[in-house]
Amino acid sequence: MTDPNQHQTPPAWYPDPDPNNPGGQRWWDGARWTEHSRPAVPAPQPLYDAGQDARPPAARHPTSTQPGYARPSQPAYPPSATQPTYAPTPAPAYASGGYAGATPDAAAFPPVKPGTSAHTWAIWLVVGLPLLTAIAYMFVDFTAYFRAIIALSASGSTPGSGDVSRFSSALSGFVIEVLLIDVLGLVIYGLSVMFAYFDWRELQRRGFVRPFHWAWTFLGQPVYVIGRTVVARRRGGTDTMWPIWGMIAVFVIIIVLVVIKVVMVFNVIYSTVGTYGPGVS
Known part of the structure; x- marks a missing residue:
């Protein structure tokens, strides 16, 4: 990412x-x-300093054409050596x-002050809000819907039986509950974006330079939580991994709730089919 x-x-x-x-x-x-x-630009030197040599540059640094010039002596090398050896250049x-x-x-992107925590109240709401949808699904009455289907199949939809009306009532109730869950999911989605903005603003207040932007929450809550953790760690914040562990815990809890709900529904289906006999199809 x-x-x-x-x-x-x-x-x-x-x-x-x-x-x-x-x-x-x-x-x-x-x-x-x-x-x-x-290299660094040297500071300008004064044109003349009375405490230094007052002679002009040509007199201070004679050339080979000026009187008094002496060529520097060349180093003497051993007779056995044809050229000097140098250390390898690093x-x-x-x-x-x-x-x-x-x-x-x-x-x-300078780091934050040592000990600056990335814990905010808003990030925990971003992490925990998806759990509300899973809890709401636990209250959806799947069993009444499946009982009505099994009863309708066993009766063969004969005229005058109340199975058709019971099936219609169970179906309408099931659809209403599912629609309410969908509306709840949209509300949670909007709240997650809002709390991600509050979290992003609080991180800026604590000195995190350009933290992971809150708008990434539109792509999903995990995108923001993971990106936020990476950027906060780069800025030198502390307690940056807790939102990741919290998101993993929420995911595990959701899986457990789904498994429990599926087992409950299948137990009801199995007992209902046994009541009407093996001929139900």
């Missing part, structure tokens, strides 16, 4: 994280540091593994 706030840093000159180039800049190509760097610092985390984004 890609955080929209984690945009790619554009190519430009940025402060060089190489300790061998203090105050300098290095070119960032949009994905990594390059070998192109420039790899440039920008190519080392330590540069991996020293990206320009480190300055754009």
